[in-house]
Amino acid sequence: MIPQPSEFSIAIWKRFTRHRGAIIGMVIISLIILLCIFAFLSPFNPEKSSLAEKLLPPSSAHLLGTDALGRDLLTRILYGGRISLTVGGIAVAISLLIGVPIGALAGYYGGKVDSILMRITDAFLSLPSFLVLILLAAILREVELPIFQRNSVLTISLVIGALSWMTFARLVRAAFLTLREMDYVSASRALGASDRRIMLGHILPNGIGVVIVEATLQLGYAIIQEAGLSFLNFGIQQPTPSWGNLIYAAQSHFTKYPWLAIFPGIAIFLTIVSVNYIGDGLRDAFDPYKVMEKVGEWT
Amino acid sequence: MFTRTRTLLFLAFMVILSLAIVSCGPRSQSAGTEQSITPDSTSSITIVIPEDPPSFNPMVADTGYDSLVMELVLLGMADIDPYGNVFPELAAELPTIENGGVIVDDDAGTMSVTWTMREGIQWSDGTPVTADDALFTWEAITDPVNGSWIPGIDYVDSIEKLSQYSFVVNYNTLYPNYLTQLGGEQIAIWPAHYCDLEQGFIAWDCGREPLSDGPFVLHDWLKGDHMTFHKNEKYYLAPKPNIDQVIVRIVPDDAVRKTMMLKGDADIDMWINTTVAKDLEGSDVVKVSMSPTDRWLMRMFFNLAQKGTVDSSATPHPILSDVNVRKAIRSAIDIDTINSEIYFGLATPVWSEFFRPPYQCNVPRPTYDLEAAKALLESSGWIDSDDDGVRECRGCSTGAPEGYKMEMEFITYPEFGEPLILTQQLIAEMLSDIGIKANISVVEGSILWDQAENGGIEQSGNFDMDIWDDGYPGIDPTDYIWEMYSQEALVPGFGNNVMRYNNPEVDALIDEAYTLDEASRKETFCAIAERLDEDIPMIYLFTTPNAEAYSARIEGVQSSVNDMVTWNIADWTLK
Numbered sequence: 001m002i003p004q005p006s007e008f009s010i011a012i013w014k015r016f017t018r019h020r021g022a023i024i025g026m027v028i029i030s031l032i033i034l035l036c037i038f039a040f041l042s043p044f045n046p047e048k049s050s051l052a053e054k055l056l057p058p059s060s061a062h063l064l065g066t067d068a069l070g071r072d073l074l075t076r077i078l079y080g081g082r083i084s085l086t087v088g089g090i091a092v093a094i095s096l097l098i099g100v101p102i103g104a105l106a107g108y109y110g111g112k113v114d115s116i117l118m119r120i121t122d123a124f125l126s127l128p129s130f131l132v133l134i135l136l137a138a139i140l141r142e143v144e145l146p147i148f149q150r151n152s153v154l155t156i157s158l159v160i161g162a163l164s165w166m167t168f169a170r171l172v173r174a175a176f177l178t179l180r181e182m183d184y185v186s187a188s189r190a191l192g193a194s195d196r197r198i199m200l201g202h203i204l205p206n207g208i209g210v211v212i213v214e215a216t217l218q219l220g221y222a223i224i225q226e227a228g229l230s231f232l233n234f235g236i237q238q239p240t241p242s243w244g245n246l247i248y249a250a251q252s253h254f255t256k257y258p259w260l261a262i263f264p265g266i267a268i269f270l271t272i273v274s275v276n277y278i279g280d281g282l283r284d285a286f287d288p289y290k291v292m293e294k295v296g297e298w299t
Numbered sequence: 300m301f302t303r304t305r306t307l308l309f310l311a312f313m314v315i316l317s318l319a320i321v322s323c324g325p326r327s328q329s330a331g332t333e334q335s336i337t338p339d340s341t342s343s344i345t346i347v348i349p350e351d352p353p354s355f356n357p358m359v360a361d362t363g364y365d366s367l368v369m370e371l372v373l374l375g376m377a378d379i380d381p382y383g384n385v386f387p388e389l390a391a392e393l394p395t396i397e398n399g400g401v402i403v404d405d406d407a408g409t410m411s412v413t414w415t416m417r418e419g420i421q422w423s424d425g426t427p428v429t430a431d432d433a434l435f436t437w438e439a440i441t442d443p444v445n446g447s448w449i450p451g452i453d454y455v456d457s458i459e460k461l462s463q464y465s466f467v468v469n470y471n472t473l474y475p476n477y478l479t480q481l482g483g484e485q486i487a488i489w490p491a492h493y494c495d496l497e498q499g500f501i502a503w504d505c506g507r508e509p510l511s512d513g514p515f516v517l518h519d520w521l522k523g524d525h526m527t528f529h530k531n532e533k534y535y536l537a538p539k540p541n542i543d544q545v546i547v548r549i550v551p552d553d554a555v556r557k558t559m560m561l562k563g564d565a566d567i568d569m570w571i572n573t574t575v576a577k578d579l580e581g582s583d584v585v586k587v588s589m590s591p592t593d594r595w596l597m598r599m600f601f602n603l604a605q606k607g608t609v610d611s612s613a614t615p616h617p618i619l620s621d622v623n624v625r626k627a628i629r630s631a632i633d634i635d636t637i638n639s640e641i642y643f644g645l646a647t648p649v650w651s652e653f654f655r656p657p658y659q660c661n662v663p664r665p666t667y668d669l670e671a672a673k674a675l676l677e678s679s680g681w682i683d684s685d686d687d688g689v690r691e692c693r694g695c696s697t698g699a700p701e702g703y704k705m706e707m708e709f710i711t712y713p714e715f716g717e718p719l720i721l722t723q724q725l726i727a728e729m730l731s732d733i734g735i736k737a738n739i740s741v742v743e744g745s746i747l748w749d750q751a752e753n754g755g756i757e758q759s760g761n762f763d764m765d766i767w768d769d770g771y772p773g774i775d776p777t778d779y780i781w782e783m784y785s786q787e788a789l790v791p792g793f794g795n796n797v798m799r800y801n802n803p804e805v806d807a808l809i810d811e812a813y814t815l816d817e818a819s820r821k822e823t824f825c826a827i828a829e830r831l832d833e834d835i836p837m838i839y840l841f842t843t844p845n846a847e848a849y850s851a852r853i854e855g856v857q858s859s860v861n862d863m864v865t866w867n868i869a870d871w872t873l874k
Contacts, residue, residue: 049725054640068717237739237740237741238720238739239724239727239728239739249717254554256578
């Protein structure tokens with residue numbers, strides 16, 4: 001007997017909570033997200049200069065010091081976190097929107113559809129992603145469409161997302177290849193369910209675990225790519241802070257004012273490690289053998 | 300698992316990127332090439348520059364690094380020292396009216412200039428440098444297919460050889476910049492027997508593997524890494540140069556170049572910015588040479604035509620076509636604060652195109668006055684009626700629709716370094732204080748200044764405002780003024796009037812400046828300065844010092860805005 005959804009979710013959650021790293025990661029990332037959300041409570045404007053206070057070291061007035069224009073670094077890191085996390089989230093959403101349908105169609109129909117879609121996926125995988133990212137970012141930032149203003153969050157997210165969907169496509173395809181042969185799928189087909197209903201209603205929910213795990217990992221990957229692009233000056237433009245452009249701006253001051261690079265670096269570090277551990281915990285939690293073993297219903 | 304590993308690898312990459320790369324020292328950059336370019340004697344110096352020179356011909360790309368190496372190996376007819384004095388190189392003497400070298404036909408308004416070359420100067424293969432080389436160079440420049448453009452090219456009717464060592468240039472007008480037309484920081488005389496005319500002036504191989512008549516000879520060039528030059532034993536001022544070997548190393552990062560200088564791994568760092576200059580203050584091993592006059596004037600360019608168009612009359616800019624808006628922007632920028640806070644007081648506020656000798660005009664300095672700026676905008680129909688901090692058109696005179704927001708893109712280029720990036724941000728903030736939203740954008744200079752057909756932002760009119768530094772080479776601003784402000788130069792590809800500024804009165808004054816009458820020229824330039832001050836097609840902000848860092852062991856280094864720092868390298872000595 002297959003466990004009920006509520007039991008299934010509870011089992012996943014319990015399994016997840018046993019992963020100490022994942023829990024710590026969850027706490028840290030939650031804290032970071034909360035701090036970023038409530039960044040507006042900071043008494044400092046992240047974009048307003050205060051030249052009398054430029055390049056101050058960490059102190060009680062400015063916990064993480066100030067930058068070359070006297071702006072509070074903690075405030076800028078928190079506002080920068082909004083940008084970086086938003087870029088990560090949108091990029092993953094774009095990846096999912098492209099990768100999941102491609103993987104689902106390829107895995108469900110197989111044959112020529114599979115071959116064509118997977119060759120397209122292979123072609124994208126063969127691209128040197130970061131170099132193409134830089135190229136695309138350089139091209140798109142000259143685009144004058146209203147929603148793609150130069151170096152906008154959406155542009156950067158689109159560029160990253162458009163080059164990160166392939167893993168989703170492969171994972172979903174693999175899940176569909178396995179699940180389409182299951183009895184409940186055959187039963188649905190026999191009852192006259194449409195392909196769309198079978199894919200969306202029966203197969204996808206059962207293969208969603210791997211997608212969620214991958215999404216967490218891709219989130220971290222996207223944040224790093226945004227940081228990399230901004231570091232190379234192809235990403236979010238000043239004075240809007242992002243973790244990447246904060247490090248970029250710190251370059252020429254590193255020897256004298258190292259905190260300008262260290263604190264944004266730590267923010268990136270903590271976020272990525274947390275997200276990776278959460279992904280690790282989710283992978284363990286979604287492992288069907290471990291879940292069934294725990295629930296005790298595996299036959 | 301693979302993805303996680305990859306993510307972790309990226310994580311490691313970013314951490315290293317953030318904490319290590321920004322602080323990496325010169326050793327990491329030099330390790331791979333240490334053996335191949337280690338100076339082989341004590342009489343060797345190392346110059347560090349951020350990128351390879353495109354060639355030895357500055358007319359190809361004019362990056363400055365091409366001029367730097369051109370000065371090592373090639374001579375022009377004449378050059379200019381840091382104080383604006385023209386001195387002969389290949390020429391035996393400078394042609395003037397007084398010595399009969401310049402003959403003016405007042406009736407026809409034309410002139411002819413006779414150049415007499417030094418005898419005995421040789422190319423490094425032993426071939427004499429003669430008038431044939433000068434004529435060959437001119438032929439290559441003016442080649443209709445493979446040629447190039449140089450200032451004043453249209454004013455030359457013909458060049459004729461008079462003897463093996465003399466030739467005459469016939470002008471169809473009075474051309475005041477004749478002394479450096481075949482010299483200065485950009486033009487050299489090329490060897491007729493060595494360069495292939497069919498390859499063209501821009502593309503020929505000798506532009507990358509030149510024969511030398513200068514103080515040094517190119518020995519090897521490993522692209523992206525280094526160039527080595529050896530003393531030219533046939534240099535006409537032998538036993539100069541006093542240094543046996545010059546190594547030019549490519550070190551992209553300015554922090555690394557600075558560290559190399561401080562550690563004694565480099566001797567010259569060209570064009571340092573004020574942050575680096577400030578950091579080097581008080582060093583015993585590194586000195587900073589500043590040019591006696593400034594050239595690089597930081598300017599804020601306004602696009603007077605609608606973004607994406609190039610005709611300011613047919614399609615005026617919805618905001619910037621109103622001179623009162625431009626005046627308000629000028630009043631809102633606190634140049635003194637920018638200077639003291641970002642440039643450590645090393646910049647010099649400037650408010651006229653004609654700010655350096657020999658042409659200095661007494662234009663009153665605009666005042667920084669936020670309230671006056673706001674009042675100007677209010678009276679011009681730009682009002683923040685919805686109280687969101689950004690003004691809208693409410694009866695403005697530019698043709699913008701009612702409610703049109705005062706929001707514009709504001710571009711600069713990253714190569715200048717952090718001071719300009721911070722300047723851009725501060726100015727955007729100052730504009731915000733008067734209700735103008737300036738969206739900051741940083742675009743590489745190669746894209747910003749490229750030709751319109753290649754997507755060049757300025758030339759194609761695809762900008763609202765931008766800020767960068769520029770200034771005329773040498774001591775004669777006439778051609779520069781024409782390129783920057785004349786109506787003819789607003790056509791994409793035919794000049795640098797990217798503001799699409801159009802004032803017939805200024806056009807007429809520019810025409811008047813083409814004379815050899817110095818008193819008249821000064822008067823004309825100051826009249827132009829007054830018109831520009833009234834029309835404000837751009838805002839002049841400040842000049843930054845033209846500075847080079849040099850090792851304390853070298854004597855004779857003198858930075859120059861009229862040429863690259865290597866202009867007198869033959870005179871340098873090592874302590």
